[in-house]
Amino acid sequence: MHRHRSSLGDLLHHVHVSGPLSRAALAERMGVNRSTILAWTAELVAAGLVREEHPAGTTGAGRPSLVVCPESERVSVLAFDVAVDRLVAARVGLGGRILERRAAPRPRAGVDLDTVVRKLAVLGRDLIDPDSLCVGVGASYCGMIRPGDGMVRYGPEMGWVDQAFGTELSKALGMGLPVAVGNEAHLGALAEYQRGAGVGTADLIYLHGDVGVGGGILVGGKLLGGESGYGCEVGHMLVNPVDGRPCLCGSRGCLEAETGEYALLSAAGRIPDPASRTAEPRRAEPGHQTRPFGRDAVRAVVRDAAAGDRAAAAAVAEIGDWLGIGVANLINLFNPGVVIFGGMLRDVYAAASPQVAARIAQHAMPVSRERAQLRLSALADDATLIGAADLGFTTLLADPLQAATNALATAR
Amino acid sequence: MHRHRSSLGDLLHHVHVSGPLSRAALAERMGVNRSTILAWTAELVAAGLVREEHPAGTTGAGRPSLVVCPESERVSVLAFDVAVDRLVAARVGLGGRILERRAAPRPRAGVDLDTVVRKLAVLGRDLIDPDSLCVGVGASYCGMIRPGDGMVRYGPEMGWVDQAFGTELSKALGMGLPVAVGNEAHLGALAEYQRGAGVGTADLIYLHGDVGVGGGILVGGKLLGGESGYGCEVGHMLVNPVDGRPCLCGSRGCLEAETGEYALLSAAGRIPDPASRTAEPRRAEPGHQTRPFGRDAVRAVVRDAAAGDRAAAAAVAEIGDWLGIGVANLINLFNPGVVIFGGMLRDVYAAASPQVAARIAQHAMPVSRERAQLRLSALADDATLIGAADLGFTTLLADPLQAATNALATAR
Numbered sequence: 077m078h079r080h081r082s083s084l085g086d087l088l089h090h091v092h093v094s095g096p097l098s099r100a101a102l103a104e105r106m107g108v109n110r111s112t113i114l115a116w117t118a119e120l121v122a123a124g125l126v127r128e129e130h131p132a133g134t135t136g137a138g139r140p141s142l143v144v145c146p147e148s149e150r151v152s153v154l155a156f157d158v159a160v161d162r163l164v165a166a167r168v169g170l171g172g173r174i175l176e177r178r179a180a181p182r183p184r185a186g187v188d189l190d191t192v193v194r195k196l197a198v199l200g201r202d203l204i205d206p207d208s209l210c211v212g213v214g215a216s217y218c219g220m221i222r223p224g225d226g227m228v229r230y231g232p233e234m235g236w237v238d239q240a241f242g243t244e245l246s247k248a249l250g251m252g253l254p255v256a257v258g259n260e261a262h263l264g265a266l267a268e269y270q271r272g273a274g275v276g277t278a279d280l281i282y283l284h285g286d287v288g289v290g291g292g293i294l295v296g297g298k299l300l301g302g303e304s305g306y307g308c309e310v311g312h313m314l315v316n317p318v319d320g321r322p323c324l325c326g327s328r329g330c331l332e333a334e335t336g337e338y339a340l341l342s343a344a345g346r347i348p349d350p351a352s353r354t355a356e357p358r359r360a361e362p363g364h365q366t367r368p369f370g371r372d373a374v375r376a377v378v379r380d381a382a383a384g385d386r387a388a389a390a391a392v393a394e395i396g397d398w399l400g401i402g403v404a405n406l407i408n409l410f411n412p413g414v415v416i417f418g419g420m421l422r423d424v425y426a427a428a429s430p431q432v433a434a435r436i437a438q439h440a441m442p443v444s445r446e447r448a449q450l451r452l453s454a455l456a457d458d459a460t461l462i463g464a465a466d467l468g469f470t471t472l473l474a475d476p477l478q479a480a481t482n483a484l485a486t487a488r
Numbered sequence: 489m490h491r492h493r494s495s496l497g498d499l500l501h502h503v504h505v506s507g508p509l510s511r512a513a514l515a516e517r518m519g520v521n522r523s524t525i526l527a528w529t530a531e532l533v534a535a536g537l538v539r540e541e542h543p544a545g546t547t548g549a550g551r552p553s554l555v556v557c558p559e560s561e562r563v564s565v566l567a568f569d570v571a572v573d574r575l576v577a578a579r580v581g582l583g584g585r586i587l588e589r590r591a592a593p594r595p596r597a598g599v600d601l602d603t604v605v606r607k608l609a610v611l612g613r614d615l616i617d618p619d620s621l622c623v624g625v626g627a628s629y630c631g632m633i634r635p636g637d638g639m640v641r642y643g644p645e646m647g648w649v650d651q652a653f654g655t656e657l658s659k660a661l662g663m664g665l666p667v668a669v670g671n672e673a674h675l676g677a678l679a680e681y682q683r684g685a686g687v688g689t690a691d692l693i694y695l696h697g698d699v700g701v702g703g704g705i706l707v708g709g710k711l712l713g714g715e716s717g718y719g720c721e722v723g724h725m726l727v728n729p730v731d732g733r734p735c736l737c738g739s740r741g742c743l744e745a746e747t748g749e750y751a752l753l754s755a756a757g758r759i760p761d762p763a764s765r766t767a768e769p770r771r772a773e774p775g776h777q778t779r780p781f782g783r784d785a786v787r788a789v790v791r792d793a794a795a796g797d798r799a800a801a802a803a804v805a806e807i808g809d810w811l812g813i814g815v816a817n818l819i820n821l822f823n824p825g826v827v828i829f830g831g832m833l834r835d836v837y838a839a840a841s842p843q844v845a846a847r848i849a850q851h852a853m854p855v856s857r858e859r860a861q862l863r864l865s866a867l868a869d870d871a872t873l874i875g876a877a878d879l880g881f882t883t884l885l886a887d888p889l890q891a892a893t894n895a896l897a898t899a900r
Contacts, residue, residue, distance in 0.1 A: 220855050229855045279715045293821075295707050295714075302707075302823025303691045303859045309820040314813055314851050318730040327851050401726055408721040409705075409821065411714025439726050439739050443632050443641045447715045 081475045083108075087116050088146075089473050091126055092170055093270050096143040098131070117144050123480045124209070125151055125170065125472075146171035151480075152208045153468030154200050156215035156245070157461045158182075158192065159260070160233055160286040160337070161370040165199035167208065168465035170472075172271060174458065176203055189239045197248035204251075211483045213253050214468030216260040216460040217241060218288055223305035226257030232324040233287055252486045256467040260284055262299055262308060263463025264418050264453070265292020270466065272454035277413035281406055282453070283310065284460065285421035286371070288324070289332035293410060311336075315401050334398035337374055337420055343391035344377045371457070374420040378427045396428020400435025407440040407448050418453035418460075426452060493887045495520075499528050500558075501885050503538055504582055505682050508555040510543070529556050535892045536621070537563055537582065537884075558583035563892075564620045565880030566612050568627035568657070569873045570594075570604065571672070572645055572698040572749070573782040577611035579620070580877035582884075584683060586870065588615055601651045609660035616663075623895045625665050626880030628672040628872040629653060630700055635717035638669030644736040645699055664898045668879040672696055674711055674720060675875025676830050676865070677704025682878065684866035689825035693818055694865070695722065696872065697833035698783070700736070701744035705822060723748075727813050746810035749786055749832055755803035756789045783869070786832040790839045808840020812847025819852040819860050830865035830872075838864060 083106075090105055091097055097105075099113045106113070120126045128142040148169030157164040166177035178199040182192070196215075204210065219231030226242015242257040249255070265274070265282035274280040278297035284290045291310030293300040300307040311332035312325055320329020321339055333339060342349040347368055381388035403415055417425035425432060429450070436445055453459050472479040495518075502517055503509055509517075511525045518525070532538045540554040560581030569576040578589035590611040594604070608627075616622065631643025638654015654669040661667070677686070677694035686692040690709035696702045703722030705712040712719040723744035724737055732741020733751055745751060754761040759780050793800035815827055829837035837844060841862070848857055865871050884891040 220853065230853060277715075279713075279719075291821075295712055296710070298708070300707055300822070301691075302856075303689075303825040304823060306853070306856050307691075307821065307823040309823075309853055309856055312820045312851065312853055313817045314727070315729065317728065317813060325853065330851075401729060405725045405817075408724045409703075409719065410712070411716060411719040411721075413715035439724065439742075441632065441642060441718070441721055441724055441737065444714075444718050444721055 081478070084116055084120060084476045085473045087113070087144075088120060088125060088170075088476050091144055091146045092172065092469065092473065095171055096129065096131070096145040098141050098143050100141060102144060120144075120476060123477050125476055125480060148173045149175070150208055151211060151472075152205070153212045153214060153465050154203060154210060154249075155461050155465035155468055156196050156200065156213075156255075157260070157464060158196070158215065158217045159460070160218060160288070163192065163195055163199065164461060165196060165203055166461055166465070167203040167205065168462070168468070169208070170469070172462055172465065174461065174465075175208075176205075177461075178202055187234050189236065189241060189244060192234075193241070193244045193248045196245060197250075200249055209480065209483050209487065210251065210253070211472040211479055212468035212470065213246070213249065213251070213255045214464040214466065215242070215245060215255050215257045216263045216464040217257055218260050218286065218290065220306050220309070221257050221259050223301070226255055228257075229306070256470060258463065258467050259290060259292070259308075260460040260463075261290030261292040261418075263292070263467060264455075264459040265294055265416075265463075266299060267455055267459050267463035267466060268416050268418070268453060269294055269297070271462070272459065273416045273451040274414050277449075279410065279413045280416065281410060281412045281414070282416045282418055282459075283403075283421050284419040285332075285336055285417075285424065286419050287332075287337045289336050289421065291406075293406075293412075295410070310402065310406065313402060313405065315398055315405070331398070331402040335395050335402065335421070335424070337369065339398075340374060340377055340391055340395045340420070340424065341368065343394050344380075344388045345391075346373065346377065371420050371423070375423050378423045381427060392424065392427045393431050395424055396431030397435060399424060399428065400432035401439060403432055403450075404436045404439035407436060407445050411444050412448055414449045414451055416451050416453050418456075422453050422456060425450070493890070496528055496532060496888045497885045499525070499556075500532060500537060500582075500888050503556055503558045504584065504881065504885065507583055508541065508543065508557040510553050510555050512553060514556060532556075532888060535889050537888055537892060560585045561587070562620055563623060563884075564617070565624045565626060565877050566615060566622060566661075567873050567877035567880055568608050568612065568625070568667075569672070569876060570608070570627065570629045571872070572630060572700070575604065575607055575611065576873060577608060577615060578873055578877070579615040579617065580874070580880070581620070582881065584874055584877065586873065586877075587620075588617075589873075590614055599646050601648065601653060601656060604646075605653070605656045605660045608657060609662075612661055621892065621895050621899065622663065622665070623884040623891055624880035624882065625658070625661065625663070625667045626675075626876040626878065626882075627654070627657060627667055627669045628675045628876040629669055630672050630698065630702065632718050632721070633669050633671050635713070638667055640669075641718070668882060670875065670879050671702060671704070671720075672872040672875075673702030673704040673830075675704070675879060676867075676871040677706055677828075677875075678711065679867055679871050679875035679878060680828050680830070680865060681706055681709070683874070684871065685828045685863040686826050689861075691822065691825045692828065693822060693824045693826070694828045694830055694871075695815075695833050696831040697744070697748055697836065698831050699744075699749045701748050701833065703818075705818075705824075707822070722814065722818065725814060725817065727810055727817070743810070743814040747807050747814065747833070747836070749781065751810075752786060752789055752803055752807045752832070752836065753780065755806050756792075756800045757803075758785065758789065783832050783835070787835055790835045793839060804836065804839045805843050807836055808843030809847060811836060811840065812844035813851060815844055815862075816848045816851035819848060819857050823856050824860055826861045826863055828863050828865050830868075834865050834868060837862070
């Protein structure tokens with residue numbers, strides 16, 4: 077019985093990650109014969125989780141091979157993304173399709189748990205669709221998350237220490253479902269591995285930047301958890317011990333202090349230097365974004381650098397240099413197959429790849445770097461949200477029939 | 489059949505790692521009943537791999553429970569350790585007992601493959617004992633090793649690039665056995681995990697210092713290999729990008745350049761500063777070791793620091809500071825349960841633990857460091873040699889009866 081449960085889960089997982097697949101393709105991937113796939117698919121169809129369709133472009137002639145499709149519209153999760161400058165909620169269908177989303181800006185600092193949870197719950201409840209079975213809830217948070225209960229152990233941007241985020245969000249939603257919470261970079265790494273720039277590469281590093289810089293590191297296809305689940309804290313790797321910018325963690329010279337949003341914006345003169353290393357921030361030139369923070373502000377610097385703004389270009393090069401040092405260190409330590417740049421680091425890497433490449437050539441061992449590809453996040457601004465959705469689908473994929481039954485009972 | 493092979497291997501592995509164990513203890517560890525242990529033990533006894541004994545201290549009265557012991561004297565491997573200042577060979581018995589050893593000094597640089605292999609073969613052949621079945625050969629090397637064939641991809645201390653060390657040593661020994669080669673820090677990590685300071689802690693970091701600094705990092709009990717087996721290169725993590733000491737890799741400011749033997753000895757004025765940052769090295773005070781390099785020279789600095797030599801104390805503190813930065817970075821990245829200091833770093837950490845602790849407090853996230861223990865290597869100067877021996881025992885433990893039969897045939 078247990079084995080059957082996990083076979084159904086495996087089949088559903090293939091369809092969830094890869095989209096419509098023929099019975100023949102499923103039989104090959106799972107190493108069973110087609111009649112077994114036929115029987116398993118029938119059970120999943122009966123539970124309303126998949127349907128069989130003629131593949132697009134076939135005509136009625138001959139004997140077309142049916143494809144198994146996820147019931148994306150009928151089966152979904154709620155996914156939340158708590159990022160530095162916005163709160164996002166989405167209904168994401170089986171198969172990883174974002175069906176509908178809501179977003180709200182959020183103030184940068186000093187936001188208490190209660191306020192954030194209340195806003196998220198409003199966004200989330202607005203997305204509930206009576207025609208779609210909600211099978212789970214997942215959330216991405218920009219901080220260190222205790223495995224199991226979604227407790228935020230440390231979230232420097234909001235000043236959170238030991239806040240019961242998962243539990244409180246579950247209560248506020250009032251749907252009778254637990255909220256599975258993960259660190260944003262961990263979730264982004266898993267999402268890129270499943271369906272993004274890291275498919276097929278089991279030793280993968282995903283770097284996610286906003287104000288903070290987080291890492292999701294897969295070792296042999298598994299997220300590096302460590303002794304208690306807090307591994308991958310790349311953002312606080314000390315890269316500049318002599319002349320480092322101050323970091324929200326209280327230290328100086330951490331990778332995130334040298335490569336995050338504030339570093340780029342202050343190096344470009346768009347915000348005052350937090351270390352006051354320049355007496356006065358340069359005045360913003362005409363045409364610059366009026367909103368000084370966030371990914372739009374980062375993209376404005378990158379755009380201006382490309383257009384010949386010298387301060388912007390120097391800032392991009394400086395941040396790229398530090399990013400390259402961080403990546404070189406990670407290549408030495410992890411001998412990865414791919415390093416993926418996400419969040420605002422996606423924009424930074426796109427503009428500063430020469431600096432990054434130069435530092436890697438200088439500081440990473442030739443043997444360690446010879447197989448390492450550097451890539452932009454394929455899921456871009458949705459990587460963490462898709463990762464949160466996948467977290468929400470975990471229960472369904474572990475035991476599809478039971479989870480569907482439970483979700484139906486909870487919804488009533 | 490395959491399952492039986494691995495059951496016998498598991499039983500032998502328990503006895504190899506833990507020493508004499510009662511049938512009851514084995515039954516509990518392996519989750520089978522005692523009569524099964526009895527049957528399996530009988531097969532291993534017949535193959536000459538274990539024996540059953542009355543435990544030490546029992547008298548003839550009552551019904552003493554027999555213990556299963558490894559046949560350490562009768563079953564052994566040859567283990568080699570190519571370290572920065574010496575070549576070591578040992579015969580190591582099943583159970584990890586070093587039965588006999590030979591060592592020779594080696595010049596520091598420019599030693600070609602042929603010379604090293606010839607010297608090792610002489611040391612090794614001298615240890616062959618006709619009364620002991622040699623079941624394998626393992627070697628520890630201070631460089632980056634290609635998995636599978638023991639090719640040294642990069643060994644900066646000897647200037648080796650792509651040298652077929654394993655293959656050539658096997659030829660030179662002429663015993664008809666392959667030589668399994670591993671990086672010294674990888675092997676030290678596995679040895680400390682099996683029978684040293686890391687028993688029971690599956691997320692473990694072992695740092696090994698001599699001239700180079702290597703790392704062996706276990707993630708969930710497995711060595712971090714990465715995409716092609718070259719993970720764990722902690723020594724070339726850039727920690728001092730501004731004012732770094734030159735490194736043998738050609739870069740500057742790498743962890744090994746700031747914490748290895750040359751850094752300590754030059755900071756203490758015992759050897760000229762390789763960066764010539766001081767115009768002239770301080771003259772050695774009377775009573776200092778005459779031999780300027782190696783672990784004895786390192787221990788002399790540590791001893792002199794404790795005895796009040798100010799230059800030595802300052803050097804220990806400075807190197808401890810950089811070591812602490814490196815360890816803090818590793819704690820952030822790996823959330824380890826234990827960090828173990830081996831090689832000359834064992835001596836450095838013993839003397840500089842306050843500096844290391846201060847840097848960890850400053851740069852490692854509280855959540856990441858809360859479970860991390862810092863320990864001295866329990867196997868001390870034998871960690872890498874014991875690790876090499878364990879590599880030599882791999883084939884035997886995978887299929888004990890077949891491997892014993894093969895070894896017997898090879899020996900004839």
